[in-house]
Amino acid sequence: MKNSRIMNKQVFKQALMLLKQNRFFSIISIGCTAVTITFVMVVYMVYDLRTTDMAPEMFRSRMIYSGQGYSYRTIDHSNASGGMSEHTAHVLFDSLLGVDLVTYYTSLVKYPCSALSDGADKRRTVRFADATWFKVMKYNFISGRAFGKEEFDAQRKVAVISEQTARELFHTMDAVGRDIQVNFLSYRVVGVVANVSSLFTKAYSEIWLPLSVSSNKVYDDGSNGLRGNYLAILVRSRKSSETEVAKAVDKRVNQLNSSQPDFIFNLDGYRKHTQEMFFQNKEISAPLVFALLIAILLIIPAINISGLMQSQIRHRAAEIGVRKAYGASKWVVLNQLLTENFVLTLIGGMLGLLFSYVALFLSQLWLLGGADIISGSLGLTGRMLLRPSVFVVVLLMCLLFNILSVFVPAWLASRKVITDAIKGE
Amino acid sequence: MKMILKQLWNQRRANAWLFMELMIVFVLLWFTLDVAWNYLRAGSYPKGYDTENVFDVRIERNPILEKDPAVRSHSKEYLLEIYRRIGEYPGVESVCYYAGSKPYTDNSMFQGYSVEEDTAKVYGAKIRYISSSYLDVFQVKLLEGSRTGWDEQQHPSAAFITASLSDSLFHGKAPLGARFYDYYARKYGSEETTYRLSGILPLTKLDDYARYEDFIYVPLDAHILEYAVPYFAIRVRSDLVSGFPDRFMREMKSRLNMGSFYLSEVHSYDEMKQVYDVEQGTTVYLRLAFSVAVFFVFIVFLGIMGTFWFRTRQRRGEIGLRIAVGSSRFGVMWLLFNEGLILLLLASIPALLIAGNIVYADLTINTLTDFSAGRFLITVLATYLLMLLMLFAGCCYPAYQAMHISPAEALREE
Numbered sequence: 001m002k003n004s005r006i007m008n009k010q011v012f013k014q015a016l017m018l019l020k021q022n023r024f025f026s027i028i029s030i031g032c033t034a035v036t037i038t039f040v041m042v043v044y045m046v047y048d049l050r051t052t053d054m055a056p057e058m059f060r061s062r063m064i065y066s067g068q069g070y071s072y073r074t075i076d077h078s079n080a081s082g083g084m085s086e087h088t089a090h091v092l093f094d095s096l097l098g099v100d101l102v103t104y105y106t107s108l109v110k111y112p113c114s115a116l117s118d119g120a121d122k123r124r125t126v127r128f129a130d131a132t133w134f135k136v137m138k139y140n141f142i143s144g145r146a147f148g149k150e151e152f153d154a155q156r157k158v159a160v161i162s163e164q165t166a167r168e169l170f171h172t173m174d175a176v177g178r179d180i181q182v183n184f185l186s187y188r189v190v191g192v193v194a195n196v197s198s199l200f201t202k203a204y205s206e207i208w209l210p211l212s213v214s215s216n217k218v219y220d221d222g223s224n225g226l227r228g229n230y231l232a233i234l235v236r237s238r239k240s241s242e243t244e245v246a247k248a249v250d251k252r253v254n255q256l257n258s259s260q261p262d263f264i265f266n267l268d269g270y271r272k273h274t275q276e277m278f279f280q281n282k283e284i285s286a287p288l289v290f291a292l293l294i295a296i297l298l299i300i301p302a303i304n305i306s307g308l309m310q311s312q313i314r315h316r317a318a319e320i321g322v323r324k325a326y327g328a329s330k331w332v333v334l335n336q337l338l339t340e341n342f343v344l345t346l347i348g349g350m351l352g353l354l355f356s357y358v359a360l361f362l363s364q365l366w367l368l369g370g371a372d373i374i375s376g377s378l379g380l381t382g383r384m385l386l387r388p389s390v391f392v393v394v395l396l397m398c399l400l401f402n403i404l405s406v407f408v409p410a411w412l413a414s415r416k417v418i419t420d421a422i423k424g425e
Numbered sequence: 426m427k428m429i430l431k432q433l434w435n436q437r438r439a440n441a442w443l444f445m446e447l448m449i450v451f452v453l454l455w456f457t458l459d460v461a462w463n464y465l466r467a468g469s470y471p472k473g474y475d476t477e478n479v480f481d482v483r484i485e486r487n488p489i490l491e492k493d494p495a496v497r498s499h500s501k502e503y504l505l506e507i508y509r510r511i512g513e514y515p516g517v518e519s520v521c522y523y524a525g526s527k528p529y530t531d532n533s534m535f536q537g538y539s540v541e542e543d544t545a546k547v548y549g550a551k552i553r554y555i556s557s558s559y560l561d562v563f564q565v566k567l568l569e570g571s572r573t574g575w576d577e578q579q580h581p582s583a584a585f586i587t588a589s590l591s592d593s594l595f596h597g598k599a600p601l602g603a604r605f606y607d608y609y610a611r612k613y614g615s616e617e618t619t620y621r622l623s624g625i626l627p628l629t630k631l632d633d634y635a636r637y638e639d640f641i642y643v644p645l646d647a648h649i650l651e652y653a654v655p656y657f658a659i660r661v662r663s664d665l666v667s668g669f670p671d672r673f674m675r676e677m678k679s680r681l682n683m684g685s686f687y688l689s690e691v692h693s694y695d696e697m698k699q700v701y702d703v704e705q706g707t708t709v710y711l712r713l714a715f716s717v718a719v720f721f722v723f724i725v726f727l728g729i730m731g732t733f734w735f736r737t738r739q740r741r742g743e744i745g746l747r748i749a750v751g752s753s754r755f756g757v758m759w760l761l762f763n764e765g766l767i768l769l770l771l772a773s774i775p776a777l778l779i780a781g782n783i784v785y786a787d788l789t790i791n792t793l794t795d796f797s798a799g800r801f802l803i804t805v806l807a808t809y810l811l812m813l814l815m816l817f818a819g820c821c822y823p824a825y826q827a828m829h830i831s832p833a834e835a836l837r838e839e
Contacts, residue, residue, distance in 0.1 A: 025731070031727060301727075307441075307443055311739075
């Protein structure tokens, strides 16, 4: 054990020497690795930032999103229209087995907003939701609280607003108890939460209002009361699976349709978080697509370095031959070549990680801003970007890349017969 | 030529890696360009209406004032007055209002149509209810017919339809004035809606990145203004476009405040397109395709440069000898280029076979543009071009070094 450590140290020293001697090879190898790791890490971070459980979206891995659904006339399939009413939503999703939390909401809207005292109105993002919303999304309350079930049921005009909204409208963070005008209606502020990065496409908003006071409910009577603008998020329990929940919901849809003959309601699918974030399509598996992309991004430059490595090893055939003549095993030679190159890979990898942060920051809007959010800044913070898992992944990617790019030529070299190697054949 | 092949064969170990890389990258690069083509080709076709210099003026309702029946009863007059005032604003070349399918939004409206001769067949089309000035604002060039009498409520109502819808409805070319009717309105609605073919629309699509669809434009019945707010669109003189939304908002906010209506936002259609492209993922797909293409190209560049650099170093003696016996320095450079070129050509043969199989297996992305021999030819040529560029760029430095080998030194080393 101790021996091998001394050995590794020596290998390391030699690697640095080699790096200086073969300056051209080193530059190409490091450049290649840096570009590779930049692309790989950008792809990884886009996936990671969109899908990892991270406050306020703490339950991403267990969330199931309802579609908006659509309904049509049973006899001739005419009058097809999208949307799900409050009643339909409750019938389909209330107290399902294997589901911990159910919350109902509508898609983001923009409304003119102002503090009652001054008339300046700026359009702000508003989310209508029920009281459970604040159990599903773990907001950081700076002051006040979320609105509760009683307030929701009693259709109280209350609001939760973001820190920035509070500061811009009331010039203070402590806006609890003040009145805010949203789309010309007055609401009492009950809570102020820390700003939410628009990276969290579901949790993000500037103002949250009770869905029970939404004026949009007037559309509820279309297609025999099936149509509306409700959406649902289910948080499944740890023990249940998506398919189980999907089956249970399907059963409810069938019950609903058999109870009213004139119209048929079709839920139009439910999606896991990864499906909701990418492609919005059940047929494409986002993890698979991302893994494939990363594999391609790693393998092609690895072929590149393999080729160069082989040319370089040929120059050192004699050295390797001598080592073997003095008793170095195949594995020792292999290990030496892998370790030597890992120094280069690490240098390239660190550069790559740095570049990937720059790239991610510069192109955050088109890489990460989707759905409802397209302008301004996403409000990415260091806490989101510099998580330990990112560094573990970059290290793993470097290791993988190193093995991919050195293994074949090193294996070939280590198998060479000693005399051939020394002769240089 | 024979000599180059022999050289390549002699160095087959080192060449095998480069060969493999060129082959794989050729296929992937071609596929990436083909994906981009799917979007870009579709985006290059005209939409059937022109949104350049066109702005969307959003009028909304104050829900509190709207509750007052006295205010509500004047909705139509207010909206027509708003329409008139928007048109008077300096720089506004033309103004229109319309409803139904709106570009760069998910608001689209669909209707089914039939002819009396064959009442069983229904043909669907996207519908737009327009004032006749829509043709000015969006510069729609009718292939046939005119808008005469469009804004006077006529029976049967005038209608413009796309040629393909006309072909399906009337089984071929129909004369202007031919009749057809709204299938579902007749089936469920109270009023009968018969239309008179009064013009043929150019090929039309709802979004830049979409396929052409059947469209129908019919007059917007002024009664609708009593309970609904239409979309207002204006064409602005091109020299006044910059800064227009802010200027308009500032100067018109109070003038357009009538009854329960107020001016909420002004956006150019170009801006709406950008937002919509991001929402639809088109922006991501296109930029991702180009980033990945740049990645492949750069990796190939490094690969070629590295391999040939090693090669010139290994073959110093040979190159020195060539120069010594009278080969010109450019001749030496050409030798390297040619080696790379032949390697690329050889690698592209299996690559093309693979690409051909991908096409044959229908694995290309054809959501917006159909696959065609021309598309294959263009994307393959573009791939060759990019790879060639990288070949030359990658050979430059090693070749430059080879050119400057001093024959005496090189031969002494041997």
